[in-house]
Amino acid sequence: MTNNRLLPYLLIAPATVFLVLLFVVPLVQTIALAFMDNGVASLTNFRKMAGDLNFGLSIGNTFLLVLAVIPLQICMALVMAMMIQKMDKGRDLVLWIWIIPLGISDLAAGLVWLAILQDRGYVNTVLNMLGLVDGPVNWLSYEAPVSLFVGVVLAEVWRATAIVLVILVAGLQLIPKEYGEAAEIFGAGPWTRFRKITLPLLKPSIQSALILRTVLAFEVFAVVYALSGRNFPVLVGEAYAWQHVNQNNGVAAVYAILVMAISLAATVIYIRALRTPPEMQP
Amino acid sequence: MSGIRIDAIEKRFGAARALEQLTLDVEDGEFLALLGPSGCGKTTLLRIIAGLETQTSGRIFIGGRDVSALPPRERGLAMVFQNYAVFPHMTVYENVAFGLRMKGATAAEVNKQVERAAGLLHIEPYLERYPAKLSGGQRQRVAVARALAVQPAVLLMDEPLSNLDALLRLEMRSELKSVLNSSGTTTVYVTHDQTEAMGLADRIAVMHQGVIEQIDRPQALYERPATRFVGGFVGSPPMNFIDMPVKAGLARLGDFTNPVSTGRDTITAGIRAEDIAVVERGGLPFDVMVCEPLGATLLLTGRVAGQLARVAVRPDAVVAPGDRLNLEPSPGRIVWIDPANGKAIGQAA
Ligand SMILES: Nc1ncnc2c1ncn2[C@@H]1O[C@H](COP(=O)(O)OP(=O)(O)OP(=O)(O)O)[C@@H](O)[C@H]1O
Ligand SMILES: [Mg+2]
Numbered sequence: 001m002t003n004n005r006l007l008p009y010l011l012i013a014p015a016t017v018f019l020v021l022l023f024v025v026p027l028v029q030t031i032a033l034a035f036m037d038n039g040v041a042s043l044t045n046f047r048k049m050a051g052d053l054n055f056g057l058s059i060g061n062t063f064l065l066v067l068a069v070i071p072l073q074i075c076m077a078l079v080m081a082m083m084i085q086k087m088d089k090g091r092d093l094v095l096w097i098w099i100i101p102l103g104i105s106d107l108a109a110g111l112v113w114l115a116i117l118q119d120r121g122y123v124n125t126v127l128n129m130l131g132l133v134d135g136p137v138n139w140l141s142y143e144a145p146v147s148l149f150v151g152v153v154l155a156e157v158w159r160a161t162a163i164v165l166v167i168l169v170a171g172l173q174l175i176p177k178e179y180g181e182a183a184e185i186f187g188a189g190p191w192t193r194f195r196k197i198t199l200p201l202l203k204p205s206i207q208s209a210l211i212l213r214t215v216l217a218f219e220v221f222a223v224v225y226a227l228s229g230r231n232f233p234v235l236v237g238e239a240y241a242w243q244h245v246n247q248n249n250g251v252a253a254v255y256a257i258l259v260m261a262i263s264l265a266a267t268v269i270y271i272r273a274l275r276t277p278p279e280m281q282p
Numbered sequence: 283m284s285g286i287r288i289d290a291i292e293k294r295f296g297a298a299r300a301l302e303q304l305t306l307d308v309e310d311g312e313f314l315a316l317l318g319p320s321g322c323g324k325t326t327l328l329r330i331i332a333g334l335e336t337q338t339s340g341r342i343f344i345g346g347r348d349v350s351a352l353p354p355r356e357r358g359l360a361m362v363f364q365n366y367a368v369f370p371h372m373t374v375y376e377n378v379a380f381g382l383r384m385k386g387a388t389a390a391e392v393n394k395q396v397e398r399a400a401g402l403l404h405i406e407p408y409l410e411r412y413p414a415k416l417s418g419g420q421r422q423r424v425a426v427a428r429a430l431a432v433q434p435a436v437l438l439m440d441e442p443l444s445n446l447d448a449l450l451r452l453e454m455r456s457e458l459k460s461v462l463n464s465s466g467t468t469t470v471y472v473t474h475d476q477t478e479a480m481g482l483a484d485r486i487a488v489m490h491q492g493v494i495e496q497i498d499r500p501q502a503l504y505e506r507p508a509t510r511f512v513g514g515f516v517g518s519p520p521m522n523f524i525d526m527p528v529k530a531g532l533a534r535l536g537d538f539t540n541p542v543s544t545g546r547d548t549i550t551a552g553i554r555a556e557d558i559a560v561v562e563r564g565g566l567p568f569d570v571m572v573c574e575p576l577g578a579t580l581l582l583t584g585r586v587a588g589q590l591a592r593v594a595v596r597p598d599a600v601v602a603p604g605d606r607l608n609l610e611p612s613p614g615r616i617v618w619i620d621p622a623n624g625k626a627i628g629q630a631a
Contacts (some may be wrong), residue, residue: 103291114296125432176367178363178365178367179370181334181354181363181367182361182363182367182369182428183369183380183384184334184353184354184355185334185354185355186355186381186384186428186432187334187355187385188355188384189355197369200371201371223439265572276371277412278414279411279412279414279415280370280371281370281414282370282414
């Protein structure tokens with residue numbers, strides 16, 4: 001009897017210990033680091049962060065990136081998922097090809113796009129051959145913020161749309177085809193069916209994809225770093241720079257907490273805004 | 283004008299054949315029941331008429347128009363799905379209103395038709411609820427209301443009352459019949475419940491393994507089944523099938539004889555349980571095994587020369603298991619069946 005009651009706790013104990021050691025402890029330490037200066041509680045680190053030239057820039061850039069990348073990825077993944085859903089033959093092959101970028105690390109993805117976009121990269125070679133530019137153009141420089149931004153967006157979209165696609169394809173497969181068929185019988189065309197049936201029923205999957213992608217997008221770093229160094233400052237990049245370049249782990253901790261707070265806020269907003277009441281679930 | 287013509291429809295799923303060269307005419311305003319056991323292809327046929335499934339070959343006409351290649355929404359029909367397909371993210375009201383909204387009906391028109399359909403199906407109390415909070419039978423009625431609300435010229439229903447309790451089913455059945463009758467809706471009604479088919483339909487098409495075995499008015503189907511399968515499937519209890527040896531054009535079993543026209547040396551007599559009289563002597567010897575009082579009749583199950591048979595006698599008859607009775611089937615009502623192919627003799631089927 002006692003054994004039975006203890007068993008569930010015993011079974012979750014290893015996972016709990018693991019989480020406490022590797023997540024809760026570092027979290028508490030990070031918070032402590034952020035609010036301490038030479039062993040006394042203070043907001044010095046926050047002031048240092050706010051006073052830094054790159055602070056505003058990195059916030060702006062990160063949000064801009066999230067706002068550009070996430071909607072693009074959701075739309076693209078939706079279109080791709082709907083296309084796959086309509087396929088009969090070769091479906092698995094296409095899906096497999098589309099999700100290849102999932103297996104590539106973000107740093108590697110950044111380097112791939114660096115090879116494409118740098119001075120002597122593929123883009124410039126092709127443009128040169130077509131006679132559209134003379135000599136190499138520096139797309140990724142500090143003086144060309146728009147093309148730098150576009151480059152980063154392209155790389156992020158290429159790298160991380162696949163995970164959204166996988167989530168949406170799984171979600172679509174859970175929707176019984178009879179709903180779409182019934183709508184079609186009663187006169188709904190393809191677009192109406194998509195808007196009135198598919199999209200509402202796919203909402204839980206879209207919510208999961210949004211949360212996952214947004215949290216990861218606020219943590220964007222390696223792709224940006226590979227393409228631009230610090231020419232395009234982002235939040236996690238600044239944390240990295242304060243930690244390793246400026247050797248100030250207090251300010252780095254403040255950045256880390258800021259990113260976490262933003263991610264949490266985004267998650268809460270998504271959960272609230274895209275809530276599906278239990279009675280509306282199939 | 284909205285009759286349905288099904289012209290040599292064939293449907294294969296890979297190597298498996300679900301429908302074989304099926305031809306069927308449903309007249310304008312007719313109520314046709316598709317009756318058959320599970321897996322015989324009823325749903326498949328309905329989905330092909332609706333355009334949700336593509337036939338392997340053959341054509342479908344609705345109101346004289348070839349709709350074989352048209353998408354479902356251009357075929358001008360409504361459908362009740364076997365598994366309801368009631369939209370989970372819409373209230374009952376919005377579900378019932380769906381077809382009307384798609385047609386661009388005015389708010390007043392939507393309201394009027396939803397109220398009418400909801401009233402017919404007794405679902406007014408649930409109009410503001412979501413389907414997840416309804417029972418299976420309530421959901422099924424929402425599906426029927428959604429189809430009735432658009433007042434379709436052609437209505438396809440796939441076992442629309444299967445989940446209702448016996449009393450409600452009886453009530454819904456008669457309401458459906460009167461509503462569809464007065465609106466002149468051409469209806470194809472799938473069921474595997476033969477009493478439902480008998481009660482509702484102008485004509486019944488009995489399906490078996492992807493072919494239509496017989497199509498006729500309910501009473502004719504009951505009295506003159508074209509095949510052994512139809513006789514066994516239509517009517518409760520099912521028809522009795524008693525094999526009799528044939529000698530010199532005469533079928534003989536016990537003291538019962540009857541002239542038959544067959545070249546074979548055995549013939550199967552298809553006899554309804556109520557077409558048998560109990561006589562003093564002669565006739566078929568019947569050993570009673572079970573007595574079931576059904577209220578209006580007393581149903582006896584037993585054996586005639588080792589073959590299972592059921593007989594309906596007057597409810598006040600004094601019979602006990604173990605008794606031996608003498609049975610006299612009324613000769614004019616016997617359906618003679620060729621045991622080799624299961625087809626009735628002397629009928630074009
Ligand atoms: N999508 C499909 N793929 C392969 N086989 C199918 C498919 N749909 C139906 N079948 C087969 O076709 C045959 C007819 O199926 P159908 O659903 O039409 O039967 P039904 O008469 O409606 O049965 P029930 O009374 O159980 O609903 C069955 O043998 C079934 O296995
Ligand atoms: Mg079926």
